[in-house]
Amino acid sequence: KAGVTxxxxxLIKTRGQQVTLSCSPISGHRSVSWYQQTPGxxxxxxxxxxxxxxxxxxxxxxxxxxxxxxxxxxxxxVSTLELGDSALYLCASSLAERAATFFGQGxxxxxx
Amino acid sequence: xxxLNQSPQSMFIQEGEDVSMNCTSSSIFNTWLWYKQDxxxxxxxxxxxxxxxxxxxxGRLTAQFGITRKDSFLNISASxxxxxxxxxxxxxxxxxxxxxxxxGKGTKxxxxx
Numbered sequence: 001k002a003g004v005t006x007x008x009x010x011l012i013k014t015r016g017q018q019v020t021l022s023c024s025p026i027s028g029h030r031s032v033s034w035y036q037q038t039p040g041x042x043x044x045x046x047x048x049x050x051x052x053x054x055x056x057x058x059x060x061x062x063x064x065x066x067x068x069x070x071x072x073x074x075x076x077x078v079s080t081l082e083l084g085d086s087a088l089y090l091c092a093s094s095l096a097e098r099a100a101t102f103f104g105q106g107x108x109x110x111x112x
Numbered sequence: 113x114x115x116l117n118q119s120p121q122s123m124f125i126q127e128g129e130d131v132s133m134n135c136t137s138s139s140i141f142n143t144w145l146w147y148k149q150d151x152x153x154x155x156x157x158x159x160x161x162x163x164x165x166x167x168x169x170x171g172r173l174t175a176q177f178g179i180t181r182k183d184s185f186l187n188i189s190a191s192x193x194x195x196x197x198x199x200x201x202x203x204x205x206x207x208x209x210x211x212x213x214x215x216g217k218g219t220k221x222x223x224x225x
Contacts, residue, residue, distance in 0.1 A: 004154075006154075031212075033212060033213070042215065042217055042218070043200075043213075043215045045212075045213070048212060056212065088152070088154075090154050090155070092213070094212075100143075100145060100157055100160040101145065101157070101202075101204075101212070101213055102157055103147070103154035103155045103156070103157075104154050105153055105154045106152070106153065106154045108152065
């Protein structure tokens, strides 16, 4: 079966713009989490959605938001982009709370 | 917050050698996961461990869930050039501002042909 799919793979945006990233989880997985990965900070948790509800949120400013649709697909949005938002954004899905978590290939966002 | 201490940070080995890396924590976890990440790609799940003492293999990879539930190790036997990458341990944490997964900082593996 298909893995976690993230689109787009690469994105270049200008400071001040906003961006929307998309994630389709593995079929049947209802939990979707988002992570930001940078060389300096490593993998940092953004938020987790389960059945269209945000269940958990990391320590990121309100410019970072997300949502999940009824088909479990998820989007994350970053408004008023800053240079420091340049990172690999990873989406992960899992079947249940205690199950293994699978990652997508990521979206490489570059803010110039 | 909770932390996973992963070591070593990097390894530079000869092809054919065995590799061992581990993760420790002061907290107890119920699930340990090992991932491999290539540059610019997402982490790929290698092995999932759900029970203390469990020893699980995936080809040349073997991982164990420590009996105290505070540690895990990953071994790679007879390394080959395509083993190059960064290996992360992770533990499932159910909620909190750190999210469901707590990650180690990674072990960067380089293999000399």
